[in-house]
Amino acid sequence: MNAFLRQLDDPTQRLLWVVTALALSLLPHVANVPIWIVLFAAVTAAWRIAAQVRGWKLPPKWLRIVVVVLAVVSVLAGYRTLNGLEAGTALLVLMAASKLLETRDRRDLTVLLFISFVLLFAALLYEQGLMQLPYMLVAVWLLTATLMRVHQTTSRMPMREAMRMTAKMLLLSLPVAVAFFLLFPRLPGQFWALPARAGATSGINDEISPGDVSELSLSSGIAFRVTFTGSPPPPAERYWRGVVLHDFDGRTWRRPRGRFSTTPTVEPSGQEYDYRVTLEPNNRNWLFSLDLPTRWPTTRAFQSYDFQLLSAETISSPTSYRVRSHTQYTMTSELPMMQRNMDTALPGERNPRTRELARTLRAEHPDAVEFVQAVLQKFRNEEYFYTLEPPRLEADSVDDFLFNTRRGFCEHFASAFTALMRAGGVPARIVAGYQGGQYNPMGDYLIVRQSDAHAWSEVWIEGRGWVRVDPTAAVAPERIEQGLDAAVPEDEPVPGRMFGGNRMVLNLQLAWDALNSAWQNNVVEYDDTLQRSLFSTLGFDDVDWRSLGLLLTASLAAFFVALSAWLAWRFKPRMQDPAAQAYAQLCRKLGSGNLPRRPHEGPVDYLTRVGVARPELRADLDELRALYVSLRYGPLPMSAQLSRFRFLVNRLKL
Amino acid sequence: MALLRRLLEPFRRRMRGWMRKRQGDDPDPVVLTGRRIYILPTALGTGFAGMLLLMMIGAMNYANNLALGLAFLLGSLGLVAMHHCHRTLAGLKLALATTHPVFAGQRARFAIALVNDSQQPRPELELTDDSLTTEPVRLDAATREPTRAVVEIGHPAERRGKVRLDRFEVSTRHPFGLFRAWAVLHMDLECIVYPRPSDRALSPPPHETDVGGAQDGPRGDEEYAGLRPFHSGDSPRRIAWKAYARGQGLQTKQFAGTTVISHVFDWDSLEGLGVEARLSQLCRWILDAHAAERAYGLKLPGVNVPPNVGDAHRQHCLTALALFPG
Numbered sequence: 013m014n015a016f017l018r019q020l021d022d023p024t025q026r027l028l029w030v031v032t033a034l035a036l037s038l039l040p041h042v043a044n045v046p047i048w049i050v051l052f053a054a055v056t057a058a059w060r061i062a063a064q065v066r067g068w069k070l071p072p073k074w075l076r077i078v079v080v081v082l083a084v085v086s087v088l089a090g091y092r093t094l095n096g097l098e099a100g101t102a103l104l105v106l107m108a109a110s111k112l113l114e115t116r117d118r119r120d121l122t123v124l125l126f127i128s129f130v131l132l133f134a135a136l137l138y139e140q141g142l143m144q145l146p147y148m149l150v151a152v153w154l155l156t157a158t159l160m161r162v163h164q165t166t167s168r169m170p171m172r173e174a175m176r177m178t179a180k181m182l183l184l185s186l187p188v189a190v191a192f193f194l195l196f197p198r199l200p201g202q203f204w205a206l207p208a209r210a211g212a213t214s215g216i217n218d219e220i221s222p223g224d225v226s227e228l229s230l231s232s233g234i235a236f237r238v239t240f241t242g243s244p245p246p247p248a249e250r251y252w253r254g255v256v257l258h259d260f261d262g263r264t265w266r267r268p269r270g271r272f273s274t275t276p277t278v279e280p281s282g283q284e285y286d287y288r289v290t291l292e293p294n295n296r297n298w299l300f301s302l303d304l305p306t307r308w309p310t311t312r313a314f315q316s317y318d319f320q321l322l323s324a325e326t327i328s329s330p331t332s333y334r335v336r337s338h339t340q341y342t343m344t345s346e347l348p349m350m351q352r353n354m355d356t357a358l359p360g361e362r363n364p365r366t367r368e369l370a371r372t373l374r375a376e377h378p379d380a381v382e383f384v385q386a387v388l389q390k391f392r393n394e395e396y397f398y399t400l401e402p403p404r405l406e407a408d409s410v411d412d413f414l415f416n417t418r419r420g421f422c423e424h425f426a427s428a429f430t431a432l433m434r435a436g437g438v439p440a441r442i443v444a445g446y447q448g449g450q451y452n453p454m455g456d457y458l459i460v461r462q463s464d465a466h467a468w469s470e471v472w473i474e475g476r477g478w479v480r481v482d483p484t485a486a487v488a489p490e491r492i493e494q495g496l497d498a499a500v501p502e503d504e505p506v507p508g509r510m511f512g513g514n515r516m517v518l519n520l521q522l523a524w525d526a527l528n529s530a531w532q533n534n535v536v537e538y539d540d541t542l543q544r545s546l547f548s549t550l551g552f553d554d555v556d557w558r559s560l561g562l563l564l565t566a567s568l569a570a571f572f573v574a575l576s577a578w579l580a581w582r583f584k585p586r587m588q589d590p591a592a593q594a595y596a597q598l599c600r601k602l603g604s605g606n607l608p609r610r611p612h613e614g615p616v617d618y619l620t621r622v623g624v625a626r627p628e629l630r631a632d633l634d635e636l637r638a639l640y641v642s643l644r645y646g647p648l649p650m651s652a653q654l655s656r657f658r659f660l661v662n663r664l665k666l
Numbered sequence: 667m668a669l670l671r672r673l674l675e676p677f678r679r680r681m682r683g684w685m686r687k688r689q690g691d692d693p694d695p696v697v698l699t700g701r702r703i704y705i706l707p708t709a710l711g712t713g714f715a716g717m718l719l720l721m722m723i724g725a726m727n728y729a730n731n732l733a734l735g736l737a738f739l740l741g742s743l744g745l746v747a748m749h750h751c752h753r754t755l756a757g758l759k760l761a762l763a764t765t766h767p768v769f770a771g772q773r774a775r776f777a778i779a780l781v782n783d784s785q786q787p788r789p790e791l792e793l794t795d796d797s798l799t800t801e802p803v804r805l806d807a808a809t810r811e812p813t814r815a816v817v818e819i820g821h822p823a824e825r826r827g828k829v830r831l832d833r834f835e836v837s838t839r840h841p842f843g844l845f846r847a848w849a850v851l852h853m854d855l856e857c858i859v860y861p862r863p864s865d866r867a868l869s870p871p872p873h874e875t876d877v878g879g880a881q882d883g884p885r886g887d888e889e890y891a892g893l894r895p896f897h898s899g900d901s902p903r904r905i906a907w908k909a910y911a912r913g914q915g916l917q918t919k920q921f922a923g924t925t926v927i928s929h930v931f932d933w934d935s936l937e938g939l940g941v942e943a944r945l946s947q948l949c950r951w952i953l954d955a956h957a958a959e960r961a962y963g964l965k966l967p968g969v970n971v972p973p974n975v976g977d978a979h980r981q982h983c984l985t986a987l988a989l990f991p992g
Contacts, residue, residue: 030671035783122710122843126717129740133721136733145732152736163843166789166804177841181750192738197727329730397737458896480703537733579753583784586808 024064026162029171030121031057033158034108036151037128040135040144045102046090053109060112071113079110114265121162128155140330142531153182155160184575191567197557198540216444216465218255219294221264222413222424223405231462234292235446236300237529239457241286247448248492251303251337251468252460252479254445256318258354260434262362263409265390265427265442274348275317276477282340290332290532297323300460302337303480309333317351318441319478326535343477347439355439355472363410363431380438380473384481387432391425391486394418398488398499422447422484422491426467429483439472443480448495455526463496477599590654591643594623598636598661605666615640629664682833685850691743692853695761696898698836703755705748706788711844714744751845754788754838758805760851763816765987767981769949773820774829774857780805780836783812790840793819794848795831802838826861826945826988829855844983860984863953864946892915900960901975928973929955929961941992949987956980966990 020028034057042050063070065526071079084094091099105603108127115121131150135144157174164174223372236252244250257265260360299313299321312333313321321335358367387621395418402420406412410431413424426442433440447466449458468482485492534542547555552563599609609618619637623630639657661665689702709717718741725733763777782788782805789804803815823829837848893906896916906917931951936944948964955962957976963973964983969990971983 092972118843119710126713129736130717130721133724133733135738136736137724137728137730140730140732148732148736151741159842162839163839164789166802181746181841182739185739185746188742188745189735191732192742193735196734196738198729411757422796489805536731571742572745572749576748579749580756583753583757583786585757585783586785586810586812 020065020167024061025168026118026121027061027064027115029158029161030115030124031061031112033125033155034112034128034131034153036154037131037135038105039145040138041101041105041131044098044135044138045105046317049109050104051104056109056112060115069540070116076110076113077115080091080107080244082112082160097134099138101131104131104134118162120167122159125155125159125162140536142528147562152335153178156182157487164261168334184578188568188571188658191571192564193538193547193569194543194566195560198538200541211468216254216446219266220257220262220423220427220442220444220467222420223263223402223409223429233462234525235294235460235462235464236289237457237459237532238302239290239455239533244287244449244451244495245283245285245302246493247484249302249484250448250458251339251443251466251482252300252322252446252449252464253303253305253319253327254298254300255443256316256470257444258318260358260431262359263407265430268354274345275315275319276343276347277345277503278304278306278477280304280341281336282338285337285339286334287337288332288334288533290330290537291327292330293328295328297326299323299333299335300328300337303336303339303445304341305337307336307342309335314474315583317638323637328642330532330536332533342476345477347472352439353664355441356434356437357388358431363408363435365415366408366428367435369414370432372648373432374436382469383436383438384433384471384473387429388481388483388486389408389641391429391483396420396425396487398484398491400496400500411477416507422467425483425487426469426653429447429481430469433469433471441470443470447482447492450522452522452526452529454522457529458531459525509552591640591657594654594657594661598664601661601664601666607666615644626666629666632664675702686833686852689850689852692851694853695759695779695983696851696853698758698760698849700752700756703752703847705752705845705847708839708843708846710742712843714740716742744842747842748845750841751838751847752789753786754840755783755836755847755849758782758788758791758836759812760853761838762855765855765857767860767984768823769860770823770826770862772823774823774831774859775818776831776855776857777816777818777833778834779814779816779895781812781814782806788838788840790838791815791817792837792839793817794835794837795819795821795833797822801822801864821857822860823857826942826990828858828989829857831857854892857933858988860988861945861949862941863950864943880892893919903959928961928963930965930973931955932965933967934965941990945987945990949984950985952980952987 034053038050038053062068084103087099087102087106088094091102093099094103104127108124108131111120111124111127115124129152132148132155136148155177157171157178160178161169161171184286208420212528238244251538255267258268259266286304289300289301291300299308301308301321304319305315305321308315308321312325313323315321324330373386374383377386397419398421399419400421402424403417405417411427413420414428430440430442444465444467446460446464447468448464449460451457452459466484468480468484470478470480473479482492543560544555547553552559555563595615599618602618603609607622607625613621616637619633619640623633636657639653643653643657718737721737721740722734722981724729725737727862759781760780761781763773763779763889765776767776778793780791780803785807787805787807790802791805792802793800798820800817800819803817805813805815807813817833819834821829825881832854833850835848835854837846839846894907894917896905898916900918904919906914906919909915909917931948931953933944933948936947939947948966952962952964959972959975961975962983964971964986966986969986971986
């Protein structure tokens with residue numbers, strides 16, 4: 013390979029490296045842009061290389077213009093805009109590909125490399141994970157090395173040498189880049205609104221239909237991470253509220269379209285929990301919080317009538333927010349009639365056996381709380397099983413589940429329980445969210461995964477308001493106390509169970525997650541708040557942009573001084589031999605005494621002339637002259653002569 | 667672009683005057699100190715800066731710290747590159763190697779030696795005079811001896827006389843082409859420009875005489891006539907090398923019967939031509955005579971060069987033509 017590369021001529025080599033760099037910066041975008049754009053870029057690159065090797069003519073100008081116009085039109089047709097990240101990326105890739113068609117000289121190659129830098133930049137806008145970092149660094153390194161290689165004309169610099177030199181330069185530039193990163197003032201807010209990014213939603217759904225193919229997420233992907241200011245609540249209280257479902261058609265639970273303006277008055281009691289949630293993007297506007305949130309960032313989020321926290325924007329990138337919650341609360345207000353009607357509605361003709369059961373039980377237990385207890389007692393005492401692989405259910409899914417299959421997971425139990433409550437006349441609704449979370453001692457935070465997804469019920473009890481009831485806890489209390497793994501039978505697959513026994517693998521996973529979380533919280537989410545707290549720990553209280561600017565300038569100046577000194581040291585002349593050094597010192601000394609050496613004078617002439625001009629130094633100068641001649645031209649120079657020479661130079665008083 | 671250059675021309679001239687006053691004339695050799703090296707971003711460098719600015723604005727808008735970090739990394743890389751660019755010139759030593767006299771219409775060539783005594787290579791060094799830039803050269807890191815490269819600057823020499831190279835620049839765009847560092851040198855180099863030799867030689871060659879300094883004494887038809895002591899100007903072919911080897915000193919062989927013609931090319935013989943045309947003609951005769959290894963002399967108003975041969979004589983005569991007033 014190397015030999016093959018070496019026999020190519022210089023322009024071909026340069027082109028190959030630039031194409032490599034371009035490919036490297038295009039790679040992260042393969043999933044982001046339509047496949048035809050990637051293919052177009054690949055074909056153009058291949059053609060351009062062939063043209064270089066075979067000496068074909070590059071396409072004429074009109075053809076290139078046609079290609080560019082077609083590219084712009086097709087992006088417009090595909091995205092309906094040229095603005096925004098996706099369309100911009102697609103356009104950039106097309107531009108790079110068409111630029112390749114007219115690449116002739118060094119300037120064109122440099123422009124291509126600049127486009128590659130912008131592509132890398134765009135890749136970071138898509139994804140800021142720790143996983144991408146090494147790739148990005150290597151790509152930047154190769155791109156700068158290629159930039160250097162392109163700008164070497166005198167000799168064919170091997171790429172290895174360019175890589176070595178740019179590695180040094182990148183390392184040198186790292187300190188000032190870090191200083192800028194820390195010190196550059198961060199502005200809260202944006203200059204212009206960002207177009208919303210389309211993307212697949214992930215995590216829990218906004219509708220539940222128990223009995224369809226199991227859609228419970230078994231992914232061990234992270235939903236969010238939570239850092240508590242104090243200690244986290246006990247596992248049984250870790251209910252992360254997500255979306256609330258009211259409408260039931262006999263099989264599927266959905267969110268209602270209408271909006272209700274009145275939110276019940278909440279009277280929190282007991283311990284309060286302050287924490288920070290770092291949410292992975294889910295492409296919805298749900299903000300998860302510990303049940304029940306009592307304080308949240310009001311500028312970015314609002315609370316709906318059923319206590320969901322909703323963000324103003326779609327969560328398309330990792331987002332963090334601070335919330336305060338209370339796990340104990342009561343509600344003093346009345347339930348509005350419209351809500352009561354909505355939360356007791358059942359489709360008349362569906363699930364007859366369930367309604368029959370509810371009527372019987374309600375007749376036995378006129379008190380709502382006792383009715384709830386009676387239903388939970390039924391789940392606990394009769395043969396109901398918790399499994400992640402339940403059978404499919406008939407159209408009247410609640411009847412089928414309660415009386416036939418009797419196997420299911422949280423959705424089945426929550427659905428059946430809520431339907432029974434409504435049939436018995438108690439307002440009830442389903443809350444979908446997450447339950448539990450794994451504590452990571454290495455970063456002191458909770459990891460909530462997609463596999464922690466859960467559904468439970470809320471019932472309205474007069475005088476107490478909405479009360480959380482988790483029927484799953486009645487069937488499989490270990491699901492609530494210890495998590496999914498403990499609740500599910502041995503032979504069913506559960507994420508992470510394979511490595512469950514291996515302590516080292518678990519620790520490695522936790523360490524990696526702690527690292528990711530630290531990266532996310534301290535680097536990706538570094539903002540004006542973090543900046544201020546960082547500088548207050550360093551002793552600069554209350555930094556504003558002026559003091560930051562001052563610090564920036566100071567660090568930049570320090571960097572320049574250090575860099576100049578380092579370069580001067582690297583470029584210092586080769587060491588002269590000791591005699592020449594001593595003579596140079598003598599010349600400097602005489603020069604500062606207004607008797608500089610003239611360019612044409614040798615040592616003998618010079619020292620003689622100085623001796624004439626300064627008779628009082630004559631004896632010393634004569635001896636210096638003789639010593640120098642002897643050191644230079646005599647047989648083996650003796651160290652005694654050299655030290656005598658140095659001594660005389662030092663003694664010289666002008 | 668051309669208009670811009672025209673508009674900037676007075677400014678450029680003043681700038682040059684200022685530089686010259688600031689730096690003074692340069693000795694030979696000269697070592698470039700940091701203070702006299704200027705540096706500015708190139709067009710590519712400006713584009714790079716613009717790209718970084720857009721990246722920064724974009725990253726701040728998306729509140730994307732990693733993208734911002736990339737912009738900062740590339741920005742500080744640019745600053746490091748700027749220092750490297752400056753350092754590539756700082757400490758470089760320049761010395762005048764030689765100048766070769768040329769004929770009008772050719773390019774005057776000033777050979778300049780670039781010397782690197784540092785432990786780092788200095789790549790991509792270019793010399794520029796007003797019109798032209800040389801191919802870049804690379805000086806490797808000095809090992810025991812300083813590394814050296816000789817670069818010739820061409821300067822158009824349209825008219826005879828002297829071409830002066832008041833100023834030239836040594837510059838580099840190493841390492842990324844984002845910055846150009848340069849130093850202006852005023853070494854006052856001069857190159858003699860001979861008149862352009864006339865295309866056709868007028869005949870007959872003027873004024874033949876057999877009286878000259880080169881071949882005196884008896885002559886004959888290819889017949890050896892003994893030795894006489896060497897005078898400067900004698901053709902090296904006629905030196906008795908064998909006698910010299912015997913330790914008898916330099917002797918010139920004498921031949922009898924050779925019709926030796928020495929020419930004296932006379933200004934006055936070219937009556938009716940203009941000054942430059944006369945000089946061109948004289949130049950042509952001198953070149954022809956030199957090529958044929960004949961002795962010749964030159965007579966100009968106020969100048970009288972006795973007949974002689976040899977490169978030094980040729981140079982002497984041509985210089986007299988070059989510097990002829992008028």
